[in-house]
Structure formats: structure tokens, C-alpha cells
Amino acid sequence: MQYDIDTIIQGYAQGYFLMADDNNSLGWYGSRDRTLIPLDERFRYPKSLQRVLNQEKFTVAINRDFPAVVAGCANRETTWISPELAEIYYLLYQTGYAYSFETWQGDELAGGILGIVIGGAFIGESMFYQIPDGSKVAMVKLVERLRQQGFVMFDAQMMNPHLERFGAYSINDQEYQTLLETALSSSCNLI
Incomplete structure (x- = not known):
């Protein structure tokens, strides 16, 4: 199937996101309340995770195995990531919009976060883990990276x-649209 990347990015830039329903039909969704991960001092995580971070048992990579992260995110009993949506994510990856932020333990993928980058906005689509704490470490390291690169919102x-548990908070759609507009006028790179 042929997809228009510009149309897809435009949908995300207007505050919508793609999801598949129970019949694997793809649709655009929005929300009156949006959840943000703070990129300031409000970001927090459990003390037990600090011990894991101190052990440095995971390494971090970006796009080392994008298809495996998409597959990991889709591998659950009920998923909104249909085969068609996985294909769209891969096209977004190929065109520089979608990223996988990964944790590895040796040569084994421990966990990851799938997201779309538009301007200074990181739009988290999903996350998963195969090794305990893999996705949590990915979250902490991703927030550090977004801060370093000057991102406006997660x-x-x-x-x-x-x-x-990470300090996520909700904002209404009007606040979200204002912040998104600011983020879209920024130019940030994850890599």
C-alpha cells in the first residue's frame, strides 16, 4: 500500500496519532487530555531504578534495530500496532521521522521506546521490554537525550x-496545541 508521508506527518503535527482498532482498521485519534513526560525537574523515577542505572548493565542505542523495537511494541495480547501501522512506522523511520531508543544487554535487545520526531517534539508511540528494567532505563536515558538536544516536549x-511513576502529567488540548506549536517551530535532532 502507498502512504503519503507528508500527510501522515501533518496529522501528527496537528496533534493526532494513528492507531489500529480491534479489526486492524487504521484511524486518526485525538484526545481532550494529553499526557506529557516532563523534561524538567518534575521528571522522576523510583530509587530502585537508580541502583540499576548505577550498575550500568545496559547500553543505549538509537535505531540499532528499529524493526525489532516495533515488533516488541506490537507483541502484546491487545495491540494498536497493526501490520499496516508497523509498515507506516518503518516508512517514517526510512524518511527520518521515526526512531527507536533502545537498551541492550550485551547483544540482546532489553527494551525500547518507539517515537516520532517532528521539530522539537518527541511523540512516544509505544514502549516494551524483554529484560526487566530495559524500558525504564530507556525512558530515563531518552529524557536525558531530549534535554541535551533541546527538545520542547515529550x-x-x-x-x-x-x-x-516518571512524573507524567496531563494537559488539556488547548495547552497541548500551544506547546506543540512551539515545539514544531524548533529544530531538534535525536541523533
Whole structure:
């Protein structure tokens, strides 16, 4: 199937995101409340994770195995990442918009975060782990990287208990659109 990357990026730039439903039909979704991961001092994580970080048992990579991260994110009982959406992510990756932020333990992929970068916005699509703490370490290291590179926002789309532990917070759509506009006028690189 042929996809228009510009149209897809335009949808994300307007605050929408793609998801597949139970029938694997792809659609654009929005939300009245959006979840952000703070890129300032409000970002936090459990003390037990600091011990894991101090052990340095994971290494971090960007796009070392993008397809494996997409597959890992889709590998759950109920997923919004249909084969068609996985194909779109791969096209976005090939055109420099989608990234996988990965943790590795030796040669084994431990976990990762899949996201889309537009200007100074990192739009987190999904995350997964194969080795305990793999995705948590990826989250901490990704926030460090986004800060270093001057990103304006880390959009996590929807709240869940896992994200709350990192200081995630919700904002209304009007606040989100204002912040997104600021982020889109920035030029940031993840790599």
C-alpha cells in the first residue's frame, strides 16, 4: 500500500496519532487530555531504578534495530500496532521521522521506546521490554537525550500508571496545541 508521508506527518503535527482498532482498521485519534513526560525537574523515577542505572548493565542505542523495537511494541495480547501501522512506522523511520531508543544487554535487545520526531517534539508511540528494567532505563536515558538536544516536549499521548511513576502529567488540548506549536517551530535532532 502507498502512504503519503507528508500527510501522515501533518496529522501528527496537528496533534493526532494513528492507531489500529480491534479489526486492524487504521484511524486518526485525538484526545481532550494529553499526557506529557516532563523534561524538567518534575521528571522522576523510583530509587530502585537508580541502583540499576548505577550498575550500568545496559547500553543505549538509537535505531540499532528499529524493526525489532516495533515488533516488541506490537507483541502484546491487545495491540494498536497493526501490520499496516508497523509498515507506516518503518516508512517514517526510512524518511527520518521515526526512531527507536533502545537498551541492550550485551547483544540482546532489553527494551525500547518507539517515537516520532517532528521539530522539537518527541511523540512516544509505544514502549516494551524483554529484560526487566530495559524500558525504564530507556525512558530515563531518552529524557536525558531530549534535554541535551533541546527538545520542547515529550508527548506520551495517554496516561497509564507506569508513566505516572516518571512524573507524567496531563494537559488539556488547548495547552497541548500551544506547546506543540512551539515545539514544531524548533529544530531538534535525536541523533
